[in-house]
Amino acid sequence: MxxxxxxxxxxxxxxxxxxxxxxxxxxxxxxxxxxxxxxxxxxxxxxxxxxxxxxxxxxxxxxxxxxxxxxxxxxxxxxxxxxxxxxxxxxxxxxxxxxxxxxxxxxxxxxxxxxxxxxxxxxxxxxxxxxxxxxxxxxxxxxxxxxxxxxxREPSPQLELPGVGEQARLQKERQRQARQQAAREARLREQPAQEKEPQQRERENPPKSKALERDPLDPRARESERDPAAPPAVARERAEPTPKARETREREEAQAREMVDRLGGYLSDAQKAQVLAALRQERDNESQDVVLEMKPSRVQEPSMPHVPQRTPQQERENALARAIQERENARAAAKEAGLSPEIMGILGLNSGSPPKMIDVDHARTRAEAERDRSIHQKRERERSEREREGRHRDG
Known part of the structure; x- marks a missing residue:
């Protein structure tokens, strides 16, 4: 050694x-x-x-x-x-x-x-x-x-903005409490009414005045005092994010762009845009899970986990990746079999460019436009024929 x-x-x-x-x-x-x-x-x-x-x-x-x-x-x-x-x-x-x-x-x-x-x-x-x-x-x-x-060429370490880490931890805790509250409400709705104790029924449907006197911090009490014309608290939060929320979003956006830039020339501009859009969607999905103010009347049944569907663009990219892999496998098998470069060229195995893929959506749009144009031309010809026949009869 x-x-x-x-x-x-x-x-x-x-x-x-x-x-x-x-x-x-x-x-x-x-x-x-x-x-x-x-x-x-x-x-x-x-x-x-x-x-x-x-x-x-x-x-x-x-x-x-x-x-x-x-x-x-x-x-x-x-x-x-x-x-x-x-x-x-x-x-x-x-x-x-x-x-x-x-x-x-x-x-x-x-x-x-x-x-x-x-x-x-x-x-x-x-x-x-x-x-x-x-x-x-x-x-x-x-x-x-x-x-x-x-x-x-290594990226510099990201510094956490003051308070951002604590804000993220509080957000996760609010998410956890909201999920527990939703589960409790769902179990209570499924329980038959006759099995509930009178005290439990009273807690669920208290008189308005007694509810406000007993617990002034109850969300329903705050809701009753809110201006009916005012938008919900969640809508206001989304329309007017706090400075900390804006700082968090800007930091996450910068990190996402830096990660995409590190990939260099391995992604096309369209793929970079798709990655950034996917990262933004993930952040939006996480933010939607945060319940800033929950109304018991609006608590929904627990839903099944969301399974993201592949977009047409993702399907086309997956098909392109499979086509490239199939061509590489065919090229390796052809070389192992001893085929000459000329024959490999005839088979289309020497090209280094990606295989051509048919854009189905684009083709469908082009076909529909061509069909509409043909219909319009046919109608114009018929109208011209009718006008000529009318002039001939008048003459």
């Missing part, structure tokens, strides 16, 4: 980060240091992965040309001593051997340990595929620069 260089600046830079964070920072750093995106390399979509007998393989970055040739990049910032590292290299050999991957670049850091099996696999790939496999060892001084560049 290789010997590491413990305790130097590179180790100190990374020691307080989790493995997932280390991988993300390292990938972003190598992207800026080696200008991967400018050279056509980017993180592949989640659906793009390659089958091997050892399981599917997916690379950190890759570039696919118009002929379907794949050039992959695998970035390793630390040691390669685990069973997963060995399996990944075995998958790489299979993909290079079958021609599914045209070239693979493996980047490792100088002095980071590698197991004996990993070293043998790397040496074997370099020996058997000298023109298609490259092992790049990054000096540790460059590794520190790469890490620093990746760290700059």
């Amino acid at each position: 290789d010997t590491a260089m413990p305790g130097d600046g590179y180790d100190r830079d990374r020691e307080n980060f989790k493995n997932n964070d280390r991988g993300r920072i390292w990938e972003n750093g190598t992207d800026r240091f080696f200008r991967d995106r400018e050279n056509g390399y980017d993180k592949p979509p989640q659906s793009r992965q390659y089958w091997t007998p050892e399981g599917y393989r997916r690379y950190d970055k890759e570039r696919v040309d118009d002929n379907g040739h794949v050039r992959g990049v695998e970035d390793k910032s630390g040691s390669m001593t685990g069973d997963n590292d060995r399996k990944e290299l075995e998958k790489d050999r299979f993909l290079l051997e079958r021609g599914i991957v045209d070239h693979l670049l493996l980047r490792t850091v100088e002095g980071e340990p590698k197991s004996k099996e990993v070293r043998e696999l790397i040496d074997g790939l370099a020996r058997d595929y000298p023109d298609r496999f490259t092992h790049q060892i990054i000096p540790r001084r460059d590794a520190r620069e790469i890490w620093a560049r990746g760290l700059k």
Whole structure:
């Protein structure tokens, strides 16, 4: 096993980060240091992965040309001593051997340990595929620069506004109390009237004056004193949010936009807008659960959990994802069968652009517009014929 260089600046830079964070920072750093995106390399979509007998393989970055040739990049910032590292290299050999991957670049850091099996696999790939496999060892001084560049792309921690955390906790407590109250009221309505004790019936339907004298804080007492022309308290709260509510909504909106921006070029503008709309809908659903003032006469029966329905846009995106995956599977099977690039081109497997999907709503709208236009033209022709016949009779 290789010997590491413990305790130097590179180790100190990374020691307080989790493995997932280390991988993300390292990938972003190598992207800026080696200008991967400018050279056509980017993180592949989640659906793009390659089958091997050892399981599917997916690379950190890759570039696919118009002929379907794949050039992959695998970035390793630390040691390669685990069973997963060995399996990944075995998958790489299979993909290079079958021609599914045209070239693979493996980047490792100088002095980071590698197991004996990993070293043998790397040496074997370099020996058997000298023109298609490259092992790049990054000096540790460059590794520190790469890490620093990746760290700059990390989002700054969000600071909680004063009082926002306490407000959120109070809101959850109000939600819990409202749910308990609704459940109690529902059980009382289901109980037969003759089984209720007289005191319970009196509490449910007290005389108006006695109710107000007994409990001036009862919501029904406040309701009786409210101006009938005034809007309900819930409606006023939604129309005129408090400053804290506005601050909370603005902070949540900024966090949502920052999360979408971090996805970079992996989403289209339409997909970004859809993600933001979905996040806003989730916040609206949560806010609707808060009962600011509850009237017992308006307490509803507990309802079944809401199951969100997929929108037509989501259905089209899911269909597109399935079409892309099916094309990738067909492309891998064609390469494994030894089909030439020309035949693969005839089959439509060399294209890197997304499959064309039919927009059913748009097509239906176009068809209806064309039908209306045809009807209008037919009526105009009939009207013209009638006018000509009338002029002929008059003449």
